[in-house]
Amino acid sequence: MPLLEQIKDAGIVGCGGAGFPAHVKLNCTVEHLIINAAECEPLLRTDRWLMIHKAAEIITAVEMMAEMVKASHIHIALKETYRQEIQALESAIAERSSPVRLFQMKNFYPAGDEQIMVCDVTGRTVPPSGIPLDVGAVVSNLATAYSIYQASQGEPFTSKYLTVTGAVTSPCIVHAPLGTSFAECLKAAGGPAAAGCHVIAGGPLMGKCYSMQEAEKLVVTKTTSGFILVPDDAPLVLNHQIPVNVSLKRAKMSCIQCTYCTQMCPRYLTGHPLKPHMIMRKLAYAQSPEDILDDIHVKNAMICSECGLCETYACPMGLKPRQVNIYLKGLLRQKGFRYEKPLAAFRQLEERSYRRVPSRRIAARLGVDAYYDYHIEECQELMPEVVHIPLQQHIGAPSIPAVAAGDKVVAGQLIGSIPEKALGANIHASICGRVRSVSNSEIIICAE
Numbered sequence: 001m002p003l004l005e006q007i008k009d010a011g012i013v014g015c016g017g018a019g020f021p022a023h024v025k026l027n028c029t030v031e032h033l034i035i036n037a038a039e040c041e042p043l044l045r046t047d048r049w050l051m052i053h054k055a056a057e058i059i060t061a062v063e064m065m066a067e068m069v070k071a072s073h074i075h076i077a078l079k080e081t082y083r084q085e086i087q088a089l090e091s092a093i094a095e096r097s098s099p100v101r102l103f104q105m106k107n108f109y110p111a112g113d114e115q116i117m118v119c120d121v122t123g124r125t126v127p128p129s130g131i132p133l134d135v136g137a138v139v140s141n142l143a144t145a146y147s148i149y150q151a152s153q154g155e156p157f158t159s160k161y162l163t164v165t166g167a168v169t170s171p172c173i174v175h176a177p178l179g180t181s182f183a184e185c186l187k188a189a190g191g192p193a194a195a196g197c198h199v200i201a202g203g204p205l206m207g208k209c210y211s212m213q214e215a216e217k218l219v220v221t222k223t224t225s226g227f228i229l230v231p232d233d234a235p236l237v238l239n240h241q242i243p244v245n246v247s248l249k250r251a252k253m254s255c256i257q258c259t260y261c262t263q264m265c266p267r268y269l270t271g272h273p274l275k276p277h278m279i280m281r282k283l284a285y286a287q288s289p290e291d292i293l294d295d296i297h298v299k300n301a302m303i304c305s306e307c308g309l310c311e312t313y314a315c316p317m318g319l320k321p322r323q324v325n326i327y328l329k330g331l332l333r334q335k336g337f338r339y340e341k342p343l344a345a346f347r348q349l350e351e352r353s354y355r356r357v358p359s360r361r362i363a364a365r366l367g368v369d370a371y372y373d374y375h376i377e378e379c380q381e382l383m384p385e386v387v388h389i390p391l392q393q394h395i396g397a398p399s400i401p402a403v404a405a406g407d408k409v410v411a412g413q414l415i416g417s418i419p420e421k422a423l424g425a426n427i428h429a430s431i432c433g434r435v436r437s438v439s440n441s442e443i444i445i446c447a448e
């Protein structure tokens, strides 16, 4: 069976972002295949663990992917500080005399932003609202490449490696069946190391923040990269608790138009017309945000990647241009606005090379630098008694259940399929057992 079919059957989606179905993304012909191994969110260690422990499988998968998309340049982009990972990958490359090349990036945030990576590796700027394909590249996450290796061996996407770290007793990598609860993952890491914590699902910059009570509902999905426990009084948690109406008022009152948010914005530095300080200026003079939606600078909020550098690092007034942009994006979408990809070519700015923020500085600003140097070696294999498998773990339409309550299932069996003619991904049982219930949103399986 062709690899693309295997990827589709296995239900593989991008592991590093919103979960775009991989069989759609990789159905292309490109000059550059770039494997994103930067893992640029501080504290996450999953991709680094995979590079050390699954190097041969990853290089094999990358070669297969390159053949499929007919790429003449094959890169794994990672940070130059990943010495052990580089060594493991170089050994695997040498063993196979592989054409895969490592591209070593500086240790900055957001090195793993797809468009930033394309700019660094190829020197080309992806147009605003465009995709890497527009400049002859496709970017795939490292964990996705590992899943593709498994698919090539006939194994569907049923489990996830993820990092459990922060204020936990034993930070570790967890290998969990999809649908495993957050509580099981936390138990594997020895539980909280301190009283009064919040949980970040994902990375500290772009992840979502939950109270411990809210986190009880979280489960491992195809896009879960980690769970991070953070003390309640960390700046990271406090930032998440500022409501948007407060941010809008503060923007009006306190923006001093220093332009630092724009000067440090990674997308602006690749040559995009995004200028967050101009959006803040428009906001300051408007009666209400609805009044400024026709402004060209405000429309450019649509091309904000939501990386958070402006509010975490750049703004000296503690304002939140990212949150404002997210809010404006919502309003623009409600109005039916679509950002048209410009025809003009864009070029990165010269100052881009020296306006890069070290990852450790970001971690310090967020109050999580105490966990920055954790060396995570241990991997815990989880075998939960119950899994709650969401029918939507990807971009596109939810999967259609292919089982009913009471059915016996084996791990790897198809339990949710892609709706006809829709963008979506198959879903498989992650453990052997019996289906307890099927709803519009999830399938619950109990081990037997």
Ligand code: SF4
Pocket: 261, 264, 265, 266, 267, 268, 274, 276, 303, 304, 305, 306, 307, 308, 309, 310, 311, 321, 322, 325
């Ligand atoms: S979040 Fe801020 S720094 Fe990041 S792309 Fe958007 S405006 Fe630029």
Ligand code: SF4
Pocket: 254, 255, 256, 257, 258, 259, 260, 261, 262, 276, 277, 280, 314, 315, 316, 317, 318, 319, 320, 321
């Ligand atoms: S960095 Fe802060 S104060 Fe300066 S222009 Fe941007 S939002 Fe305003």
